[in-house]
Amino acid sequence: MQTILLVEDNEMNRDMLSRRLKRKGYEVLLAVDGQQGIDMCLQSPPALMLLDMSLPVKDGWQVAREMKATPALQHIPIIALTAHAMADDRQRALLAGCDDYDTKPVDLPRLLGKIAHLLGAVE
Amino acid sequence: MSFTRRLTLSFVAILVLSLGSVLIQIWGNDTRRRNVWLLQHVIRTQSELNDFSQRMYSAHRKILVVDALAESGAQNGVTAEERNELLSGIEALAALEEELSGDLQEYLEEGGYEPLGASFLLEYWQQFLLGSGGPTGEELQREYDALSSRISANEWYLLARSDEINMGLREVVSRTNKVALGVFLLALITTFVLGYYMTRYTRRAIRQLQKGTSEWGGGNFDYSIGDMGHDEFGQLANSFNDMAASLRQAMGRVREASRRADAANQAKSGFLANMSHELRTPMNAIIGYSEMLLEEIAEEEQLSVNDLQPDLEKIQLAGKHLLTLINDVLDISKIESGRMAVYWEDVALETVLRDVEITVAPLMEKNGNTLRCEFNLQNARIRTDVTRLRQILLNLLSNAAKFTRAGDVHLTVSELAEGGRNYLLAEVKDTGIGMSEEQLGRVFDAFVQADLSTTKQYGGSGLGLTISRKFAELLGGTITASSELGAGSRFELRLPIDVSDSKFANLEKNASGDILVIDDDLAALDLSHRALSREGYRVRTASSGAEGLAMAKEHRPDLVVLDVMMPGLDGWQVLHSLRGDAVLGSVPVLMLSMLNEHDLGLLLGASGYLVKPVESAELTAVVRDLLPATAVGNMLLIEEGDILAQVIEQLPGAEHWKIYHTGDLARVAELLTELPWQLIVMGPHNDSGQISRLVAHLRTEHWRTVPVLMAQAEEEIQSLREQLGAYLNRGV
Numbered sequence: 001m002q003t004i005l006l007v008e009d010n011e012m013n014r015d016m017l018s019r020r021l022k023r024k025g026y027e028v029l030l031a032v033d034g035q036q037g038i039d040m041c042l043q044s045p046p047a048l049m050l051l052d053m054s055l056p057v058k059d060g061w062q063v064a065r066e067m068k069a070t071p072a073l074q075h076i077p078i079i080a081l082t083a084h085a086m087a088d089d090r091q092r093a094l095l096a097g098c099d100d101y102d103t104k105p106v107d108l109p110r111l112l113g114k115i116a117h118l119l120g121a122v123e
Numbered sequence: 124m125s126f127t128r129r130l131t132l133s134f135v136a137i138l139v140l141s142l143g144s145v146l147i148q149i150w151g152n153d154t155r156r157r158n159v160w161l162l163q164h165v166i167r168t169q170s171e172l173n174d175f176s177q178r179m180y181s182a183h184r185k186i187l188v189v190d191a192l193a194e195s196g197a198q199n200g201v202t203a204e205e206r207n208e209l210l211s212g213i214e215a216l217a218a219l220e221e222e223l224s225g226d227l228q229e230y231l232e233e234g235g236y237e238p239l240g241a242s243f244l245l246e247y248w249q250q251f252l253l254g255s256g257g258p259t260g261e262e263l264q265r266e267y268d269a270l271s272s273r274i275s276a277n278e279w280y281l282l283a284r285s286d287e288i289n290m291g292l293r294e295v296v297s298r299t300n301k302v303a304l305g306v307f308l309l310a311l312i313t314t315f316v317l318g319y320y321m322t323r324y325t326r327r328a329i330r331q332l333q334k335g336t337s338e339w340g341g342g343n344f345d346y347s348i349g350d351m352g353h354d355e356f357g358q359l360a361n362s363f364n365d366m367a368a369s370l371r372q373a374m375g376r377v378r379e380a381s382r383r384a385d386a387a388n389q390a391k392s393g394f395l396a397n398m399s400h401e402l403r404t405p406m407n408a409i410i411g412y413s414e415m416l417l418e419e420i421a422e423e424e425q426l427s428v429n430d431l432q433p434d435l436e437k438i439q440l441a442g443k444h445l446l447t448l449i450n451d452v453l454d455i456s457k458i459e460s461g462r463m464a465v466y467w468e469d470v471a472l473e474t475v476l477r478d479v480e481i482t483v484a485p486l487m488e489k490n491g492n493t494l495r496c497e498f499n500l501q502n503a504r505i506r507t508d509v510t511r512l513r514q515i516l517l518n519l520l521s522n523a524a525k526f527t528r529a530g531d532v533h534l535t536v537s538e539l540a541e542g543g544r545n546y547l548l549a550e551v552k553d554t555g556i557g558m559s560e561e562q563l564g565r566v567f568d569a570f571v572q573a574d575l576s577t578t579k580q581y582g583g584s585g586l587g588l589t590i591s592r593k594f595a596e597l598l599g600g601t602i603t604a605s606s607e608l609g610a611g612s613r614f615e616l617r618l619p620i621d622v623s624d625s626k627f628a629n630l631e632k633n634a635s636g637d638i639l640v641i642d643d644d645l646a647a648l649d650l651s652h653r654a655l656s657r658e659g660y661r662v663r664t665a666s667s668g669a670e671g672l673a674m675a676k677e678h679r680p681d682l683v684v685l686d687v688m689m690p691g692l693d694g695w696q697v698l699h700s701l702r703g704d705a706v707l708g709s710v711p712v713l714m715l716s717m718l719n720e721h722d723l724g725l726l727l728g729a730s731g732y733l734v735k736p737v738e739s740a741e742l743t744a745v746v747r748d749l750l751p752a753t754a755v756g757n758m759l760l761i762e763e764g765d766i767l768a769q770v771i772e773q774l775p776g777a778e779h780w781k782i783y784h785t786g787d788l789a790r791v792a793e794l795l796t797e798l799p800w801q802l803i804v805m806g807p808h809n810d811s812g813q814i815s816r817l818v819a820h821l822r823t824e825h826w827r828t829v830p831v832l833m834a835q836a837e838e839e840i841q842s843l844r845e846q847l848g849a850y851l852n853r854g855v
Contacts, residue, residue: 010404012441017411020411083400083401083407103403104407105410105411108411
């Protein structure tokens with residue numbers, strides 16, 4: 001069973017997405033802000049990180065940059081999740097080091113496809 | 124010294140010099156003329172003296188001859204005739220001598236001449252000729268010699284005198300010439316100096332002004348022309364400086380406005396991105412949870428309602444949040460487009476405040492805050508728009524609750540009399556995170572929260588304060604904020620509460636007109652009735668379509684408020700009948716419906732369309748909008764020139780009419796079919812054939828109810844004017 005770390009500050013979204021992923025057979029860990037996300041990765045690296053970009057304490061772009069700058073963490077694929085649907089959001093996320101990008105509201109089949117693709121690529 | 128005065132002084136100086144020159148010339152001329160005259164006389168005297176001397180000589184010779192004859196003893200040497208001739212010559216000489224003596228005395232100074240004294244000799248000569256003895260020839264010779272020498276002396280004197288006069292004359296001429304030349308040179312120099320000075324001064328002043336204008340032209344509005352004194356140029360420079368200062372200020376304002384516009388634009392773009400985020404977050408929850416629920420229902424067989432309930436509640440919560448956001452955006456858009464209506468009423472303030480207190484209690488508890496209320500109310504009831512007041516207070520309090528954790532929120536409400544008016548003062552004070560000065564400056568701007576991170580941390584659309592301030596302004600009041608970072612914020616709402624003398628009161632007091640409300644729902648009917656009566660309209664009600672139509676025909680209301688869904692004749696049918704009626708065809712009809720079929724309503728001939736439930740304020744606002752344009756009606760004025768148009772414009776009551784003025788008969792035909800008409804006025808027209816066809820058309824059944832007033836010739840305009848005057852007056 002593969003572990004996904006979901007970093008999301010909105011309680012409802014966190015609850016909803018984690019439950020849906022669990023139903024699809026993933027083990028899901030939760031972090032509520034960017035710093036906590038990084039700390040948890042350091043403790044036990046997940047197979048993949050789902051990263052909300054609008055986070056308190058440390059925002060998603062910062063988290064992505066730090067992860068990719070840390071040798072122990074840079075192999076963890078990151079999918080950026082954001083409700084910011086402006087054209088340059090995708091570009092910004094990828095520039096910050098995210099491996100892929102998806103918008104909210106989440107289209108679950110599409111997100112699952114991206115997760116599977118990235119996990120497959122890692123393996 | 125002013126420039127004009129300098130010029131005037133220069134002119135006066137040149138004038139004085141010129142005048143001096145002229146005076147000297149006059150004096151010189153006069154002196155010259157006098158000397159010349161004197162000289163002429165002296166010369167004449169000279170020649171007379173010469174003449175006298177010659178005649179004396181000649182007479183003397185003759186006497187000597189006579190004497191010689193007498194000596195020689197010739198008794199009759201001299202005839203009596205000759206003697207008489209000599210005697211008369213002597214007499215003439217005596218007269219000449221007298222004249223000469225006068226001239227000498229006149230033209231030569233005393234002592235400057237010798238008296239001729241010829242009379243003694245002349246007397247001798249007479250005695251001698253008459254033979255009465257007397258002097259001898261020798262004596263005569265001696266006398267004559269003495270006289271000759273006196274004559275010579277006087278000739279010399281006269282010569283000297285004429286020389287003297289000549290010299291004087293030459294001196295005068297040279298002196299006047301010198302003076303004239305001097306004055307001329309002086310005037311020339313003065314003119315040159317003044318001209319040079321003026322030119323130099325003017326050029327320098329103009330250069331200074333030019334430098335200023337080119338500096339300003341180049342965009343340097345801080346440049347200021349240096350002090351140039353108090354003359355015209357100085358004043359011009361001051362005006363230029365003032366102008367530059369105004370320009371500077373105007374530029375500053377423009378820059379500031381443009382900066383603000385840029386900032387507002389940026390804020391708007393930021394807002395759009397932010398709103399998109401804010402809308403997507405609850406949408407995400409709604410879609411996510413509902414998809415998940417669908418999956419669960421499909422996959423799991425043993426599901427109880429209890430299992431679903433928490434997620435359904437989350438969907439509901441997210442939906443409500445979404446609605447709040449949308450409402451906020453709509454409110455802002457309504458306020459910004461000026462469509463927000465205000466509904467004034469007398470309210471019991473205490474009740475409103477307690478209600479607000481209860482509403483915000485859960486928000487306070489959520490962050491562990493304590494709400495402390497203090498109400499000092501003198502008036503039990505105040506006049507305000509209670510919905511807006513409540514919204515403002517809720518906004519301020521929920522903000523305070525949102526940005527404060529485990530702290531205190533104070534709500535203090537009191538009344539204040541200031542400047543003859545009464546105000547409601549509501550203060551909301553918290554002990555929360557506060558704001559920096561920079562954040563405070565932008566806190567009321569639309570689409571701006573303190574900053575984006577705040578939005579993320581605290582949520583919300585960033586519109587609450589903007590809406591609150593706009594509401595406060597709508598009610599004639601203000602909201603101000605003060606804050607310190609980390610030490611909490613304080614918002615103060617100040618609303619005028621005795622608005623009876625303010626502009627707001629006029630809106631309802633002036634409302635007049637007959638309104639017919641047709642609705643089968645008695646509660647709705649009552650609501651509309653009360654809302655419209657309160658505005659001052661005369662309201663009649665009908666509870667069915669048929670009754671409504673009958674009343675409309677009987678009372679001819681100014682406006683009909685018509686419900687769509689009614690048993691029997693429904694709203695659409697009533698509308699159709701009204702539009703088909705000759706008299707009621709033009710009465711505006713406001714449709715009320717549960718369904719949003721706005722466009723359909725307007726297509727079918729409704730003047731306005733509102734979706735139920737309708738707020739009182741909205742209803743009265745729309746009614747107000749619909750009424751004035753149709754208070755009297757449309758007037759079609761067919762005229763080639765504009766004589767009648769001018770006549771009508773002057774008539775009292777004309778301003779209440781919407782006048783369509785054209786001389787083009789093709790356009791008339793179009794207009795007749797396009798719009799409902801209440802009055803048609805026709806002036807003289809060249810195309811009489813077309814006009815008579817038009818008149819015939821207007822006499823047909825369809826146009827029977829529309830009055831047509833005509834003036835076929837210019838002479839008839841006066842009587843038409845009277846008819847029109849009477850008609851328009853009646854219309855009002």
